Amino acid sequence: MPPGIYRMNTALLAMKAGNLASLETIMIQIRMRIGACLLVMAVLAFPLPSLADSADDISVLKEQLQQTRKMLETMKKHLLQLEQKQNAQQEAQEQTQAAVQQQAETVADVASSASAGGSSSPNAFNPEISAVLNGKYQIFSQSPDGFAIPGFPMGNAAGLDDRGLSLSESELDVASNVDNLFFGSLTVSLDQGGGADVEEAFFQTLGMPLGLTLKAGRFFSGIGYLNQFHTHHDDFIDRPLPYRAFLNTQFGDDGVQLKWLAPTDRFVELGGELLRGDAFPAAGAAHRGVGTWSVFAHTGGDVGISNSWKTGISYLRSSAHNRDAFDNKDNTIGDFSGNSRLWLADFVWKWAPNGNPVNRNFPFRVRAFIAASMAISEALRPLLSMMVVNMAGIRKAFTSLRRAGNSDSGTHNCTPTTAARPSPKAAFSMTGTIRTATAWYWVFPTVNFPASVCSFHATTRKRSGTTSFPCNI
Amino acid sequence: MKTSGLSAFLAVCILALSQPAMATLRIFACEPEWGALATAIGGDDVSVYTATQAMQDPHHIQARPSLIARMRRADMVIATGAQLEIGWLPVLLRQASNARVQRGQPGYLVAANYVHKMDVPVRVDRAMGDIHPAGNPHIQTDPHNIARVAAELVQRLKQIDAAHADAYQKRYNAFSGRWKTAMAHWAEAAAPLRRVRIVVYHKGWAYMNHWLGLVEVDALEPVPGVPPSTSHLAKLLAKLGQQTVSMVIYAAYQDPRASEWLAERAHIPAVKLPFTVGGTDGANDLFGLYDDTIKRLLTAAGKTGEKSAQEQ
Numbered sequence: 162m163p164p165g166i167y168r169m170n171t172a173l174l175a176m177k178a179g180n181l182a183s184l185e186t187i188m189i190q191i192r193m194r195i196g197a198c199l200l201v202m203a204v205l206a207f208p209l210p211s212l213a214d215s216a217d218d219i220s221v222l223k224e225q226l227q228q229t230r231k232m233l234e235t236m237k238k239h240l241l242q243l244e245q246k247q248n249a250q251q252e253a254q255e256q257t258q259a260a261v262q263q264q265a266e267t268v269a270d271v272a273s274s275a276s277a278g279g280s281s282s283p284n285a286f287n288p289e290i291s292a293v294l295n296g297k298y299q300i301f302s303q304s305p306d307g308f309a310i311p312g313f314p315m316g317n318a319a320g321l322d323d324r325g326l327s328l329s330e331s332e333l334d335v336a337s338n339v340d341n342l343f344f345g346s347l348t349v350s351l352d353q354g355g356g357a358d359v360e361e362a363f364f365q366t367l368g369m370p371l372g373l374t375l376k377a378g379r380f381f382s383g384i385g386y387l388n389q390f391h392t393h394h395d396d397f398i399d400r401p402l403p404y405r406a407f408l409n410t411q412f413g414d415d416g417v418q419l420k421w422l423a424p425t426d427r428f429v430e431l432g433g434e435l436l437r438g439d440a441f442p443a444a445g446a447a448h449r450g451v452g453t454w455s456v457f458a459h460t461g462g463d464v465g466i467s468n469s470w471k472t473g474i475s476y477l478r479s480s481a482h483n484r485d486a487f488d489n490k491d492n493t494i495g496d497f498s499g500n501s502r503l504w505l506a507d508f509v510w511k512w513a514p515n516g517n518p519v520n521r522n523f524p525f526r527v528r529a530f531i532a533a534s535m536a537i538s539e540a541l542r543p544l545l546s547m548m549v550v551n552m553a554g555i556r557k558a559f560t561s562l563r564r565a566g567n568s569d570s571g572t573h574n575c576t577p578t579t580a581a582r583p584s585p586k587a588a589f590s591m592t593g594t595i596r597t598a599t600a601w602y603w604v605f606p607t608v609n610f611p612a613s614v615c616s617f618h619a620t621t622r623k624r625s626g627t628t629s630f631p632c633n634i
Numbered sequence: 635m636k637t638s639g640l641s642a643f644l645a646v647c648i649l650a651l652s653q654p655a656m657a658t659l660r661i662f663a664c665e666p667e668w669g670a671l672a673t674a675i676g677g678d679d680v681s682v683y684t685a686t687q688a689m690q691d692p693h694h695i696q697a698r699p700s701l702i703a704r705m706r707r708a709d710m711v712i713a714t715g716a717q718l719e720i721g722w723l724p725v726l727l728r729q730a731s732n733a734r735v736q737r738g739q740p741g742y743l744v745a746a747n748y749v750h751k752m753d754v755p756v757r758v759d760r761a762m763g764d765i766h767p768a769g770n771p772h773i774q775t776d777p778h779n780i781a782r783v784a785a786e787l788v789q790r791l792k793q794i795d796a797a798h799a800d801a802y803q804k805r806y807n808a809f810s811g812r813w814k815t816a817m818a819h820w821a822e823a824a825a826p827l828r829r830v831r832i833v834v835y836h837k838g839w840a841y842m843n844h845w846l847g848l849v850e851v852d853a854l855e856p857v858p859g860v861p862p863s864t865s866h867l868a869k870l871l872a873k874l875g876q877q878t879v880s881m882v883i884y885a886a887y888q889d890p891r892a893s894e895w896l897a898e899r900a901h902i903p904a905v906k907l908p909f910t911v912g913g914t915d916g917a918n919d920l921f922g923l924y925d926d927t928i929k930r931l932l933t934a935a936g937k938t939g940e941k942s943a944q945e946q
Contacts, residue, residue, distance in 0.1 A: 365728060373731060426700075428699035461699030469699065515687075515887075516689065517887055
């Protein structure tokens with residue numbers, strides 16, 4: 162048997178075995194063989210005159226030519242079959258790849274970061290769950306029992322906590338898209354005493370037309386800048402004093418909020434809220450359960466790639482019916498019934514080199530809970546890389562008292578019954594944080610300064626008169 | 635008459651609030667590479683806004699008011715996905731009040747869904763650092779992934795903006811042809827980089843290593859997302875004393891100090907790579923990104939080769 166046919170059988174065997182790599186090499190060999198056969202045929206097509214005398218030789222050559230032709234045709238057929246098989250295999254591979262990609266798409270689209278299960282797991286649609294743990298260590302130069310914000314009635318969350326080591330509020334947050342139209346969120350706050358409190362529980366629309374967003378349920382109001390952020394997001398251990406004095410640290414209530422985002426390249430947002438009127442500075446759900454309303458406007462933009470700013474004004478109008486005032490030991494020392502009007506202006510400036518806040522950034526916040534002119538009592542001195550431990554009570558407070566602003570008009574009752582007309586109150590506060598992370602990459606000694614923080618804080622104090630009654634209003 | 639005055643006023647309000655017929659499609663790209671890709675395929679028919687730029691750490695973006703305003707009017711959002719933007723994109727989507735770009739809509743394109751993801755962890759635990767359960771999200775370091783995302787992007791563009799479908803397809807065909815040529819050229823140029831051993835700052839180069847055949851020996855971050863500590867660096871230095879490594883690579887947005895510290899002590903070059911469009915002067919578009927990356931890698935590998943030849 163000529164060696165060509167032996168090769169052919171090997172090729173057929175390899176094809177049956179399904180070895181694609183060897184198929185390729187064998188196909189190349191087959192192609193070479195076909196080329197060789199064509200060459201032979203070309204030679205045979207031109208008969209040489211010196212062989213003309215042997216008729217037998219010619220017939221033998223013709224027979225061989227026919228056989229070679231037959232072999233060529235069979236080889237061509239097999240080559241075609243091999244190519245088809247290779248194409249089929251490639252298509253199958255691509256199909257499986259596409260299927261894998263599709264599965265990846267389904268898995269990736271599942272809105273869950275809590276569960277590591279695949280798309281078939283029953284946990285795939287679980288909401289996002291997060292838990293926030295807080296603890297603190299506090300030192301005060303005086304006993305916190307006597308703490309008061311002179312000139313302001315304190316709500317139940319405006320005072321100082323215990324000295325020493327203590328657990329702060331723990332938070333459980335559950336949030337998820339409800340469907341293509343709504344997003345829902347629940348925040349349960351567990352205080353160190355063991356009570357559970359619903360801090361936020363609301364749904365929010367996702368794509369209402371005309372740039373509107375409706376939020377309904379219990380939520381933190383959109384007035385000001387910091388109010389809608391949870392306190393554990395703050396740079397400092399407690400809220401600025403104006404928030405504590407006017408809004409009982411953080412103002413949130415049950416109700417509805419409607420915001421409109423302007424269709425401009427500059428961020429402009431207008432919003433309004435209708436709330437139940439149970440939360441400080443309101444109380445008692447006046448006006449048949451719609452005791453508080455607010456309006457606010459915010460705008461903001463960028464300056465280059467390293468700076469961005471946001472500013473806003475807000476107005477909160479609340480009706481209080483027997484609103485309690487507390488001392489720092491949670492004793493009720495007075496109550497108030499009437500209306501409260503609060504104007505609020507806020508401004509935030511954030512800087513980070515090239516917009517990358519990982520190593521260095523500087524957020525600067527100013528808030529004025531008044532509408533009149535502001536005078537900065539002390540210029541902000543940039544202090545870099547200073548280790549300052551922020552301890553409540555040891556912070557230096559310096560005063561400024563302004564006219565106009567928050568006015569409570571109504572009756573304050575306190576024991577002994579000395580009705581007093583409260584003077585207009587105002588507060589101005591300014592905080593700046595400079596953060597820079599530095600690390601020395603020495604092998605010895607290992608020293609890391611992870612963060613440096615400095616802050617200024619202005620508080621208010623009644624400038625004239627003495628508080629002769631225990632309500633401290 | 636009062637009623638006609640009122641209706642005229644209302645008409646003006648409605649006209650003011652309604653969006654005029656858009657000449658260009660607005661695209662909100664979360665990262666610069668998708669912005670560059672959208673510009674390449676969309677051309678004059680789209681106006682692209684890129685939310686972040688190359689010098690920002692894509693894991694730590696602080697949401698700005700301007701991002702909300704831009705997303706409000708976007709017709710399409712292109713995000714990388716695989717939880718790279720999980721810290722800021724969901725909040726933006728909620729606040730932007732734009733139904734066209736919510737999840738599940740054709741206007742919401744997640745690039746990582748159209749590539750084969752690497753480094754998918756078997757087990758997920760925060761003790762392992764900031765790992766992504768869906769796999770490594772830094773898909774833009776391999777040009778094949780750009781081609782795959784481009785194929786999907788042109789389909790979405792044709793779906794959302796059928797009026798310009800022909801133009802998008804033409805531009806995609808032109809881009810695709812140039813891209814294939816470029817990829818062949820890069821594969822040839824980067825052939826000397828096969829089996830070169832490197833140390834990385836952050837494990838963001840998995841796709842590039844797979845494409846170029848680089849061997850990633852170790853990372854400066856002990857676990858992803860945690861900055862290098864002195865003890866880990868000392869261990870790494872000791873390890874490099876045992877085995878040859880050609881270079882330390884870090885991205886343009888990352889702090890170079892740790893990489894330079896290690897490079898100085900191990901006598902290897904510290905290479906800053908653009909990581910995305912705009913990271914270095916040479917990476918001003920998608921083609922430049924890979925040109926510059928390969929050029930820097932080759933220069934660094936060449937340096938080591940020269941040095942070791944000299945030492946011998």
